[in-house]
Amino acid sequence: MxxxxxxxxxxxxxxxxxxxxxxxxxxxxxxxxxxxxxxxxxxxxxxxxxxxxxPKSGHFKEIDRQVCQYVAEKRNEGLPITRAVIQLKALEIAKELGIPPTEFKASLGWCRRMMRRNGFSLRRRTSLAQRLPSDFTEKLLSFQRYVIGLRKNSYPLDQMGNADQTPVFFDMLIVITSRWTADYIWYAI
Incomplete structure (x- = not known):
């Protein structure tokens, strides 16, 4: 069974x-x-x-392209570019392209994502000071010899001085700027 x-x-x-x-x-x-x-x-x-x-390329590809071109031009001229400048330029381009402000607002989130999509990052200037020349010790010794020579000619010390040639800027420069991520930090010591 x-x-x-x-x-x-x-x-x-x-x-x-x-x-x-x-x-x-x-x-x-x-x-x-x-x-x-x-x-x-x-x-x-x-x-x-x-x-x-x-899509990971963004909804407004033409705005991204023109903003990237603008940032590259300004950085080649040596001008610092902040996120606020990028946002204002994007709004200007959107207006030229006829995109209404209700569709495109150039928010801080859009700016961050656009920078990430296109390889930008924010860089901070590290210093305004000059770099020391390679022959610094020779120049220092020659200056000391020069001062000693002046003292032999009976110049008083209070009439001798040194202009150190460090640049002084009277208008504040922008500290943070947008750069291509692969670029090095500018003004680094």
């Missing part, structure tokens, strides 16, 4: 099926419905990708 036990077919309602799926995979019904709607884009996406958050 065979040990064959006849198994009856059993019908399950949709609610029970969803409970079983949720218990086994931890997936809710709304996720399953959304994934069915996104079936084509999910099949074409990278299999390792966990989320699809839209």
């Amino acid at each position: 065979s040990s064959y036990i006849r198994q009856l077919r059993q019908a399950y309602d949709a609610n029970f099926k969803l409970m079983v799926i949720n218990a086994k995979y931890g997936v809710s019904e709304c996720n399953v419905r959304r994934w069915r709607a996104q079936k084509d884009s999910l099949r074409n996406a990278n299999s390792q990708r966990k989320a699809y958050r839209g």
